[in-house]
Amino acid sequence: MTNSINAAHAPQPQVPAALPSASGDAAKMQPGYWLTHVGTCYPGLLATTDKLRALRDPAARGWPDHYYIPYTLLRNMMMRRLGLRPGDPTPKGLVTHLQLVATIAAWRVTQGIYRIDPTVYDALCATPVTGELPAALLRHLPEWCVYLETPGMHWDDLLVYGVFANLCETNTGREVLMLQLNYTDGLLTCPIDLTRRTLGEAIRGMFQSMREDGMAPEPDFERNMPTLLPRILSLLLYLCSEAAEIGDGASRPSRPVPKRTKKGVRMFAAQRPVCWDVATRLGAALRRAGRDAAGDAAGAGDGAGTHAGPRPHIRRAHWHTYLSGPRDSAKRTLRWMPPIPVNVETPDDLVPTLRSAGTADKAGAGKGD
Numbered sequence: 337m338t339n340s341i342n343a344a345h346a347p348q349p350q351v352p353a354a355l356p357s358a359s360g361d362a363a364k365m366q367p368g369y370w371l372t373h374v375g376t377c378y379p380g381l382l383a384t385t386d387k388l389r390a391l392r393d394p395a396a397r398g399w400p401d402h403y404y405i406p407y408t409l410l411r412n413m414m415m416r417r418l419g420l421r422p423g424d425p426t427p428k429g430l431v432t433h434l435q436l437v438a439t440i441a442a443w444r445v446t447q448g449i450y451r452i453d454p455t456v457y458d459a460l461c462a463t464p465v466t467g468e469l470p471a472a473l474l475r476h477l478p479e480w481c482v483y484l485e486t487p488g489m490h491w492d493d494l495l496v497y498g499v500f501a502n503l504c505e506t507n508t509g510r511e512v513l514m515l516q517l518n519y520t521d522g523l524l525t526c527p528i529d530l531t532r533r534t535l536g537e538a539i540r541g542m543f544q545s546m547r548e549d550g551m552a553p554e555p556d557f558e559r560n561m562p563t564l565l566p567r568i569l570s571l572l573l574y575l576c577s578e579a580a581e582i583g584d585g586a587s588r589p590s591r592p593v594p595k596r597t598k599k600g601v602r603m604f605a606a607q608r609p610v611c612w613d614v615a616t617r618l619g620a621a622l623r624r625a626g627r628d629a630a631g632d633a634a635g636a637g638d639g640a641g642t643h644a645g646p647r648p649h650i651r652r653a654h655w656h657t658y659l660s661g662p663r664d665s666a667k668r669t670l671r672w673m674p675p676i677p678v679n680v681e682t683p684d685d686l687v688p689t690l691r692s693a694g695t696a697d698k699a700g701a702g703k704g705d
Contacts, residue, residue: 365497365518367449367483368609374440377433382605384413385441390594390603400503400511401591404442404480407505410434431507431550435525439516442481442502447606448589449498450484450582452571453619457487460574461567469535474513474528474569475503476576478589483518484571491560494520501572503530506549515568525551526561528569539565574615581615 375382385405392398399406411434412422420427452460481502489496500516512527529545532538538545542561543553553561574580582588589612594601 365520367443367447367498367500367518370436370500370516370518370523371440371444371447374437378414378417378437381413381417381437382441382444385410385437386445386603386605389445390601402475402477402480402503403505404445404502405438405504407434407438407507407509410438410441411507426507432525434507435504435514435527436516436523438504439481439500439502439514442504443479443483443500444605445592445603446479446481446589447609448479448482449609449611450482450575450614451611452484452574452614453616454487455619455622456574456615457571459622460570463570465535465539465566465569465573469573471528471530471532471535471538473576474530474535474572477501477503477572478575478580478582480591482572482575482589484568484575486568486571489564489567491517491519491521491524491564492556496564499568501568508549510545510549512545513572517564524557526557526565527551528565535569539569581618582612584613 388409389404394401411426411430414430414434414437415422415424415426418427418430481500483498483500485498486496496517496519498518500514500518502514504512504514506512506527510527511530513530515526515528517524517526526542527546527549529538529541532541532545539562542565543558546553575582589610592603594603596602
């Protein structure tokens with residue numbers, strides 16, 4: 337498969353170790369496996385990327401802060417390891433490995449694993465990614481790279497364990513959200529073009545953008561991604577929201593800063609994975625509200641209740657657009673509206689507000705997208 341990582345596509349002389357087969361050794365398909373895999377294929381390379389990140393001068397703006405390491409620096413390092421000069425043509429297959437190394441280098445620092453409450457997870461997967469949702473909202477991931485568990489997702493009949501997501505650039509300089517789907521047969525690479533105005537445009541133009549970057553989607557890729565991608569992006573949008581419920585309230589994920597040591601400025605990578613429970617309170621509230629709505633609806637069906645309002649029900653989850661601020665410089669703010677109990681008292685008001693994209697737009701105020 338053109339978009340998957342496997343031994344056949346490895347650049348020489350660093351031939352990657354064999355990947356897990358479809359027999360399904362679940363232990364090998366944990367995200368830490370890929371960290372070990374990259375470390376084995378390219379010894380010392382991840383530590384070098386950490387040093388380069390630590391030396392980044394924020395004032396110089398050498399590369400955007402939401403990139404852990406820029407494509408050009410990483411490519412030049414890997415080319416030298418292959419005995420090639422930076423100006424030489426990129427060997428066939430190296431681009432895919434560059435994407436993997438960039439992802440793992442960014443994830444290694446924090447090693448965050450995100451587990452979304454099952455009720456909220458199902459509701460987010462069912463929320464259409466439509467309307468005027470700016471693609472730039474995906475720049476606000478809580479860490480440079482996150483690993484999101486994806487229970488119930490399949491690639492044809494193969495289980496998708498999770499997905500890595502990080503911001504980077506491609507070989508053509510295009511800013512992308514790089515997705516690496518971790519499934520039974522290996523990894524599947526899917527770059528989402530963030531230079532597109534909206535997520536809808538990015539989804540519709542995904543295959544064209546990939547071909548422009550030298551990636552040839554195969555039939556199974558074109559068959560599966562239109563269904564999987566909107567679900568994955570909806571889950572990631574929740575992680576990007578300002579009010580996303582991540583962790584137990586005592587701590588939240590963040591992007592670490594370099595530390596000064598006797599040997600100079602250093603970036604220290606996490607020693608082990610950190611699991612973040614997501615939306616547990618919201619999920620519990622939705623389940624309680626669902627039970628209340630079902631009970632009240634049953635009572636209304638028995639003739640109980642009055643004409644005061646609509647019968648209790650759960651309104652479908654959706655993304656909603658708001659405008660705020662002065663008319664000539666209004667900013668669009670997006671909210672994920674979870675399945676809302678109508679005519680039922682709920683214990684919490686936990687509607688997350690997405691970060692403003694900073695764009696003025698007079699159309700769409702108060703409209704659900």
